[in-house]
Amino acid sequence: HDDHPGTVERPLATLIAARDAAREAGPGPHEIRVHAGDHFLTEPLVLTSADNGLTVTGEDRERVRMFGGRKLTGWSPDGEKFWQLSLPGVKEGEWEFRALLVNGRLAQRAIFPNSRETLEHLGTWDLPLLPMLAGFWARKPTREELTVMPYKPGDIPENLDVNSAEIRLYHMWAESLVGVASHDTEKHVLTMSSPAVWPMGACNRRKYVIYNIREGMTEPGQWYLDRTNGRLVYWPLPDEDMAAAEVIAPVMDRVIVLQGSKDHPVTGITLKS
Numbered sequence: 001h002d003d004h005p006g007t008v009e010r011p012l013a014t015l016i017a018a019r020d021a022a023r024e025a026g027p028g029p030h031e032i033r034v035h036a037g038d039h040f041l042t043e044p045l046v047l048t049s050a051d052n053g054l055t056v057t058g059e060d061r062e063r064v065r066m067f068g069g070r071k072l073t074g075w076s077p078d079g080e081k082f083w084q085l086s087l088p089g090v091k092e093g094e095w096e097f098r099a100l101l102v103n104g105r106l107a108q109r110a111i112f113p114n115s116r117e118t119l120e121h122l123g124t125w126d127l128p129l130l131p132m133l134a135g136f137w138a139r140k141p142t143r144e145e146l147t148v149m150p151y152k153p154g155d156i157p158e159n160l161d162v163n164s165a166e167i168r169l170y171h172m173w174a175e176s177l178v179g180v181a182s183h184d185t186e187k188h189v190l191t192m193s194s195p196a197v198w199p200m201g202a203c204n205r206r207k208y209v210i211y212n213i214r215e216g217m218t219e220p221g222q223w224y225l226d227r228t229n230g231r232l233v234y235w236p237l238p239d240e241d242m243a244a245a246e247v248i249a250p251v252m253d254r255v256i257v258l259q260g261s262k263d264h265p266v267t268g269i270t271l272k273s
Contacts, residue, residue, distance in 0.1 A: 011035060015045045015056075015066075022054055029053035029268070036063035040070065046257045049264040058273030068252040069101070072232065075242040082217065083242045084226075084233045087249075091230030098212075100223050100232075101248040103240065110216030110224040111209050112157075118170065118207040122150040123200025129172075137199075146195035147181075149208075151188050157215050158185045163227045170207040171198045177211075 002017040004010040012018045015032070022030040036059050047054065058064035078084035089095035100107045113119060125145065127138045149167070162180040167190065169176040179193035198205070210216060212224045214233070223234040232249070236242055260266035 015039065015041065016043065019045060019047065019051060019054075023050050029055065031055040031057060034058045034064050034066075036060040037065075039064070039066045041066060041068050041252070041255060044068065044252060044254045044257045046259050047266060047269055048259050049261075049266055051269060052266065053268045055270040055272065061273040064273060066255055067248055068255040069248040069250045072247040072249055075234075075245075075247075078233055081220075082233050082235050084231050086231045088230070090225060090227055090232075093227075095251070097225065097250045099250055100234070101246075102221075102223075102234070103246050105221075107234070108222050109211050110213060110218075110222050111211055112213055112216035112218075113209070114216075114218045118209055119155050120152070120206045121200060121208055122152060123148075123206060125199040125202040127202075129203055137202075141199040143195060145199040147178075147192040149190045149192065149200050151190060153188050156183070156188075156190070156210070157213070160190075160210075160215075161213055161226070161228055164212050164224065166211040167192065168209050168211060169196050169198070169200075171205050172203050174198065 001010075002013045004012055006012045006018060006021045012021060015034070018032045022028070022032060030053065032054065034056065072085055072087075075083045075085050087095060098109065100109075108115065125141075130136055130138065149169075160180070160183050162183050165180045167176075167178050167180060169178070174197050176196035176198070178196055180190055181193040182191045183189075184191075200206075214224060214226075216222070217224065217233070217235055220235050220237045223232065225232055234242075234247070236245070256271070258266045258269065
């Protein structure tokens with residue numbers, strides 16, 4: 001309990017409370033010992049110059065786990081193969097994630113056409129690639145040239161869920177991962193919600209795939225976040241029981257933050273197990 005003094009017999013419940021107790025104890029060095037078990041943080045553990053000299057030690061390397069996520073329970077069938085779970089905040093855009101842990105395994109996001117193939121769009125960009133100091137291109141690409149992707153008829157599902165879909169464009173040595181703003185099924189054009197790193201078709205590189213759509217669920221172990229309907233959909237492996245499966249989704253993108261400045265640097269902090 002966070003009202004405890006932080007002893008072995010009466011430990012604190014959270015890392016935040018343990019950090020604050022170490023600060024209140026005065027000049028260090030101090031050590032926080034993390035007991036075995038799963039520790040779900042509701043906010044990042046922020047360490048500043050006030051924590052200099054602090055050591056955070058996991059008691060058991062194999063049995064101390066910290067998560068910036070939330071356990072998901074209450075699954076129900078979705079057709080013959082899939083299972084689904086409603087998630088408040090997803091439809092409203094308040095909760096977004098691109099990773100999912102299932103029984104300790106980082107599950108694969110749905111990918112279309114599949115995990116072994118790519119599609120090829122019809123974008124054209126004939127200007128040569130220049131050195132970085134010369135600005136990469138003979139002229140700056142327009143937003144349209146960075147966001148509008150014509151595609152081959154039949155390559156993309158007509159009922160593509162633009163709210164959920166994300167396009168990964170493979171350039172020469174770089175990649176772009178962008179959302180979809182609109183889908184013109186008559187002209188066979190996707191318009192991205194943000195600019196790609198390179199113009200469409202630059203250096204004759206046109207390969208792409210689509211993440212996070214139902215059509216990309218091609219094998220067990222995959223999942224997608226249905227933003228339109230506010231739910232998570234998963235295809236279990238043959239030996240997975242969704243009533244007992246441990247499924248964890250991120251709620252934050254950082255678990256531990258070292259927050260220093262030029263005048264107040266963070267030094268001498270150790271994280272070990």
